[in-house]
Amino acid sequence: MRKYKVAVTGCGRAGVNLHIKTYIDMEEIEVIAVCDNNQKRVNQVGKKFGIGKKYTDFNLMLSEEKPDISVICTPPSLHKAVFDASIQAGCHILLEKPSASSLEELEEMIDLSKEYNKKIMVNQNYRWTxxxxxxxxxxxxxxxxxxxxxxxxxxxxxxxxxxxxxxxxxxxxxxxxxxxxxxxxx
Known part of the structure; x- marks a missing residue:
C-alpha cells in the first residue's frame, strides 16, 4: 500500500481538529510536516502529534519536504498563495473551504491545477456526517x-x-x- 506524504499549512482549529488528528491514525498517510505563521503554535502541534518537521514558511516547507499532498487550512485570504506554491511544487491539494476569496481567484486556481495536472478537492466535511x-x-x-x-x-x-x-x-x-x-x- 502506498503511503502518501502530507504537509499541512495552518495549525488552527480546522488544521488540527479536522485534519491532523484524522491523518495521524490513517495507515496510508504520513504527516511529514506542519506549517503555521505562529512559531509557538506550530511547535506545540508538532510536539503533540510527533511531527518533527515544523515550519513558519510554507515555501520552504514545500521545497524541502516535497509532499505528495498539500493540505491548506489557512485563512481564506492566504489560500491562493499557498495553493499556487503547492501546485508548482508538484502537490495535489486538499483545501479548506471557502476555497478562495473571489470567483476570479478560484478560476485561476482551477486553471493552474489543470496546467500542472494536479487534483484539487475542497473539504466539505459536513457531507459525510x-x-x-x-x-x-x-x-x-x-x-x-x-x-x-x-x-x-x-x-x-x-x-x-x-x-x-x-x-x-x-x-x-x-x-x-x-x-x-x-x-x-x-
Missing amino acids: QDTVCAKKIVEKGLIGEVYRVEIIDYTWEEKDPTNSQWLSGLHQRWLFEQGVHWFDY
Missing part, C-alpha cells in the same frame, strides 16, 4: 414526499468581533462562505 447522510437517503427515497422548501436555523461559533479573528478578517459575506457553504453543498 451521519445525520447528513441519513437525511440525504430519506429525501432520495421520497420518504417525506417532495421537498419544495428548506429553512435552516444555524447556531454556529463566531467571534463577537470578527476583527479579533485572523481567520475571519477580510472574509466578505463570511456567514455565506464560512457556514452557508455547507447547506448549499447538499
Whole structure:
C-alpha cells in the first residue's frame, strides 16, 4: 500500500481538529510536516502529534519536504498563495473551504491545477456526517414526499468581533462562505 506524504499549512482549529488528528491514525498517510505563521503554535502541534518537521514558511516547507499532498487550512485570504506554491511544487491539494476569496481567484486556481495536472478537492466535511447522510437517503427515497422548501436555523461559533479573528478578517459575506457553504453543498 502506498503511503502518501502530507504537509499541512495552518495549525488552527480546522488544521488540527479536522485534519491532523484524522491523518495521524490513517495507515496510508504520513504527516511529514506542519506549517503555521505562529512559531509557538506550530511547535506545540508538532510536539503533540510527533511531527518533527515544523515550519513558519510554507515555501520552504514545500521545497524541502516535497509532499505528495498539500493540505491548506489557512485563512481564506492566504489560500491562493499557498495553493499556487503547492501546485508548482508538484502537490495535489486538499483545501479548506471557502476555497478562495473571489470567483476570479478560484478560476485561476482551477486553471493552474489543470496546467500542472494536479487534483484539487475542497473539504466539505459536513457531507459525510451521519445525520447528513441519513437525511440525504430519506429525501432520495421520497420518504417525506417532495421537498419544495428548506429553512435552516444555524447556531454556529463566531467571534463577537470578527476583527479579533485572523481567520475571519477580510472574509466578505463570511456567514455565506464560512457556514452557508455547507447547506448549499447538499
